Amino acid sequence: MQGKRMSKGWKTFAIWCTLILLFFAFFSFFRNQPRSDPWRTTQAFKTDLEANRIESVTPGRGFLVVTDDEGERYRVPGVLDGSLWKDLASHGVRVGAPATDQSSSAWPSFLTSWLPLLALVAVFVFLMRKMGGAQSIFALRKTTARLANTPSVTFAHVGGAGEAKERLADIVDFLKRPRAWEAAGAYLPSGVLLEGPPGCGKTLLARAMAGEAKVPFFEVSASEFVELFVGVGATRMRDLFEQAAKKVPAVIFIDELDAVGRRRGAASIGAGHQEREQTLNQLLVCLDGFRKRKGVIVVAATNRADILDAALLRPGRFDVRLKMPPLSQQGRAEVLSIHLQNKPVAGSVERTALAAETEGFSGAELESLVNEAALQSVRRSRRAGNGDLAIENEDFQAALAARNAKKGDFDQLDALLIESGSQLSQPNGKVVLRAILQDGSELTGEVVWADDHFLKLRASNGSATAVAKRSIARIEPIGDSAPVGLEHIFQDRWARMTPDSV
Incomplete structure (x- = not known):
């Protein structure tokens, strides 16, 4: 898909460059066409010469170019011989350098004028291909969001977070049965803001919500909207919502919202801040502007909700704010059970006891702990020369000890x-x-x-x-x-x- 988009962008770029070059080439060629002087008889030329109405004569190949005292030019057949030279000198006519056929020098002149421009275009095309092709310019306005038509993750893959799942279940049901809710006068929330520390499962919960509803899921990081050129982020934001509107019902997930949603103020000076604020303004309009969206819900995640702009947090934009609390012991046991599925776990491993030993662990840390315990079991089995693999309690203890050693004096x-x-x-x-x-x-x-x-x-x-x-x-x-x-x-x-x- 990406290769087709790059090929299409390159063809568009090449077509436009060719059309522009042809336009300027024909314009320059026809503008520089030599002027065709009228022909007159030799008798008319002699009459003007006797009347002293000739200013200059320029010899050519089998013709003479005559300029009269009024600045008009015409041609007469003939050559500049000795007798004619004397007649011209006696009447004070200036003789110019031999004239050449300008039509024969039009193309060399054209090439001399346009060769530098053609060289610059060639260098530009070469640099653009090195940077990834013309698509890198024409695709600046395209959204970089990744689309998952139907995520395979559901609420069953999310441990703990019971309150958040219960609140999101209503939104899932709305996406599945919108008419039932609309009959009651309810409307779909514009946005859901997930707040919590890193690794608490905000992204996983957003994916699970889309997977439960079986709707397309657009995933993008807020930092991908911020570019060097002012206006690119706002254009990408519009394109994202336009793409989602074509696949309603759909879920848009924006990770690290604080990258574009920071509080606006007088301290925001410079092109970078202007780009970020324009992107934020476009997001505000897309969430709740003049054009109402139907069937598209925005889920955003941040661990810096305290610095978000107040306009983002008002009702009508992010109507639902869910704080992800630290996992309880029961929640940690659920997360461990999920990550231990399809793994060879010994019967001596107690999920509840392990959950009690991992107080303060986030979901990501528990996943890392399970993976480290699996690695420990492989090492232990290799040392023992035993082909049977099973994750024992001692593997978890070794993983916990290694983690505590890395933690050092900080708690x-x-x-x-x-x-x-x-x-x-x-x-x-x-x-x-x-x-x-x-x-x-x-x-x-x-x-x-x-x-x-x-x-x-x-x-x-x-x-x-x-x-x-x-x-x-x-x-x-x-x-x-x-x-x-x-x-x-x-x-x-x-x-x-x-x-x-x-």
């Missing part, structure tokens, strides 16, 4: 505090700590969220307290981790500024 609390220095962050798992304040008081609870200035804790009785980071003297994780000083994790130099040090 979930470290990652949370470091990440919160630039954005609003939530722990990827349960994090319980004791915060010792500057006045000596203590706060103990589970971390709800943290940002650049505050830390929110939820106590065991359910009450929540937000405490300023600058008022914390020390943080002590409640668990097996060693105590962590805040000054080694989060260096807030502005919080430590005093009027004397500014």
Whole structure:
């Protein structure tokens, strides 16, 4: 399909170049055609010569080109011999250099004028073929979205995320039976925004939704809309929605939405920001503009929902916002069961016990853990010289030990505090700590969220307290981790500024 598109683009480019070159060639050729001077008799020439009405005479091949005192030119048959030369000199007529047949020099003149242009066109074509052909220019406006007519993934392939699947099940039913919902006065949401940390299964959930509904699935990354040339991203966005409209009902999945959906503001200066903002404006119009879409739903994923433009998040555009919470123990057991399907697993492997040991793991991390355990089983079987393969519990323990060794001294609390220095962050798992304040008081609870200035804790009785980071003297994780000083994790130099040090 891609080869056919490139071939078609190259043919179009070649046709247009040929037509443009032919136009300029004929224009130049006919413009430079020599002027045909009228012929007169020798007697008329002698009469003008006797009346001193001749300005100059230019000899040619068997003819004379005569210019009279009014600037008019004509030709007479004859040659410039000695007697005629004397007559011309006696009347003060200027004799020019011998004239040549201009028609014979038209083509050399044309080639001399157009050879540099033809050379430039040849160099341009050569460079374009090196860059991937003319298709790379004509296809700039084409969307780069990948189309899966019917994804094979369903909700059965998604572990955990029970609340998200339940909410998306209504949208799936709408795509399957739109008339039943329209009879009740309901309408299909324009967009669904999936929020969560990396590896929590946002892309998988979007694919499963399209697979459950058995509709075409367009997958694209938001960064693919941002190009060097201003306007390309907006054109690609329009083309994406036009392609999806031809295959309704359809699902469009935009990954990493924050690449084009960042908050607009006065700080956005430069061509790059103009391109991103034009793309965002086009997305806003496509989601909810003058032309209403039917049967196309947009699913977007991001882990930076705090920086998205407010116009994106209003009802009518992304009507449904689903936050992907950390996996519970039951959710981790479901994910492990899914990834262990069709694998030789020993009966001693307990999914529930393994799920308890992997607290804080995301779906992607659990998949990597299962794969590492399978690799460990192959190595163990090879060392033992046994042809029978089975993933044992010891393989999972070896994989967990290897992962913990790579993790080093940092844990979930470290990652949370470091990440919160630039954005609003939530722990990827349960994090319980004791915060010792500057006045000596203590706060103990589970971390709800943290940002650049505050830390929110939820106590065991359910009450929540937000405490300023600058008022914390020390943080002590409640668990097996060693105590962590805040000054080694989060260096807030502005919080430590005093009027004397500014």
